Amino acid sequence: MRFDLADLRCEWDLDWSQHHVNHGSFGATPRVGQVALADWRQRAQRNPNSFYRWELMPAVASARANIAEFLGLAADEVALVRNSTEASNIVLRGMALEPGDEVVVFEQEYGAVTLAAKRAAGLAGARVVEIPAPLEFTDGMLLGAFASSLTGRTRLLVVDHITSMTARVMPVVELSRICREQGVAIAVDASHAPGNVDVDFTGLDADFWFGNLHKWACAPVATGALVIGARQRAAHPALVTSWFDLEPYPLPFDMLGTLDYAPWLATPAVLDFISGFGWQRWRAACRERAAFGRDLLRASLGLPADETALHVPMALVPLGVHGGALEANGFCRALGERHAVQAAVTTYRNELFLRVSGQVYNDEADYQALAAGVCDLLGR
Numbered sequence: 071m072r073f074d075l076a077d078l079r080c081e082w083d084l085d086w087s088q089h090h091v092n093h094g095s096f097g098a099t100p101r102v103g104q105v106a107l108a109d110w111r112q113r114a115q116r117n118p119n120s121f122y123r124w125e126l127m128p129a130v131a132s133a134r135a136n137i138a139e140f141l142g143l144a145a146d147e148v149a150l151v152r153n154s155t156e157a158s159n160i161v162l163r164g165m166a167l168e169p170g171d172e173v174v175v176f177e178q179e180y181g182a183v184t185l186a187a188k189r190a191a192g193l194a195g196a197r198v199v200e201i202p203a204p205l206e207f208t209d210g211m212l213l214g215a216f217a218s219s220l221t222g223r224t225r226l227l228v229v230d231h232i233t234s235m236t237a238r239v240m241p242v243v244e245l246s247r248i249c250r251e252q253g254v255a256i257a258v259d260a261s262h263a264p265g266n267v268d269v270d271f272t273g274l275d276a277d278f279w280f281g282n283l284h285k286w287a288c289a290p291v292a293t294g295a296l297v298i299g300a301r302q303r304a305a306h307p308a309l310v311t312s313w314f315d316l317e318p319y320p321l322p323f324d325m326l327g328t329l330d331y332a333p334w335l336a337t338p339a340v341l342d343f344i345s346g347f348g349w350q351r352w353r354a355a356c357r358e359r360a361a362f363g364r365d366l367l368r369a370s371l372g373l374p375a376d377e378t379a380l381h382v383p384m385a386l387v388p389l390g391v392h393g394g395a396l397e398a399n400g401f402c403r404a405l406g407e408r409h410a411v412q413a414a415v416t417t418y419r420n421e422l423f424l425r426v427s428g429q430v431y432n433d434e435a436d437y438q439a440l441a442a443g444v445c446d447l448l449g450r
């Protein structure tokens with residue numbers, strides 16, 4: 071099978087002795103991103119005094135404007151952050167929770183973000199309420215479960231747009247509508263959204279939205295975006311207080327002291343590169359690969375075909391094995407060490423799953439190696 075954009079495999083400097091079928095977790099930037107990173111770093115190091123004093127902040131503002139345009143927003147609506155972990159901490163620490171308050175998350179919320187919610191809640195004497203959400207739940211059931219979790223103490227819902235554990239697209243627009251009606255704040259953890267799906271910021275009435283560009287937009291690692299609604303800005307400063315602290319949003323987020331800003335600065339080069347092929351075509355090429363990998367793996371495991379069209383380039387395949395994080399990590403490591411397959415093995419409700427990713431650097435052999443490796447480890 072020859073996938074669309076197959077020639078682009080050579081644009082990545084991945085270790086080709088391995089099969090990389092987990093773009094979703096950490097992304098991977100093409101050579102154009104690595105070159106831009108190196109250029110910005112060299113520019114900083116050739117004349118640090120001039121770079122950090124005069125060149126850096128205009129360059130950051132320009133990169134931010136470019137990233138905002140890519141997201142369909144104005145330059146002053148988006149704050150740059152290093153990743154979703156940082157963004158979630160900014161959101162949660164600024165919530166001014168009080169004893170008895172409740173922060174709601176779905177069962178499949180990303181673990182580190184749930185921990186940040188628990189820390190913020192714990193410090194305030196508030197609590198985190200986890201909504202049970204079995205895999206078979208429809209969108210309607212998720213909305214119903216959320217509506218019935220609401221109490222007079224519910225302050226905030228934190229919800230993944232695309233879940234990490236289960237690669238599910240959550241009904242975030244409808245959830246944001248319920249939140250607005252009920253006077254509850256909503257933070258959309260859109261870590262997997264930029265570059266992957268169109269984000270409708272008009273329909274999505276969220277107090278907070280954050281996403282990683284280093285996943286599906288293929289930006290260099292440490293490029294995240296955080297959108298804080300006008301009502302919430304004053305209470306949600308950057309985690310790091312620095313020279314721009316008294317400037318209006320989002321400028322304080324631009325200035326974090328002396329550090330490596332190259333990932334943000336290099337991101338426009340990658341966005342330009344991908345937009346040259348057209349984002350819709352690029353996304354379809356990624357989904358095509360993920361669907362191929364899913365189908366091949368299911369067939370190899372003797373599972374019935376799954377006809378569902380993929381909306382994102384990630385698919386979940388059950389491994390038919392019980393286990394938690396320990397077993398998932400063990401399986402993931404064994405796939406790498408014994409079969410040269412770098413994959414994401416997730417666990418949900420004590421069942422293991424293979425989350426198959428598709429990116430334009432993937433070819434048929436990657437998924438064949440995945441299927442062979444999984445079957446071998448399962449003794450099939």
Ligand SMILES: Cc1ncc(COP(=O)(O)O)c(C=O)c1O
Pocket residue numbers: 094095153154155156180182183230232233234259261262282
């Ligand atoms: C839904 C979700 N939230 C948060 C994160 C954390 O992203 P990062 O490690 O880049 O901060 C991830 C990473 O996979 C994620 O999938």
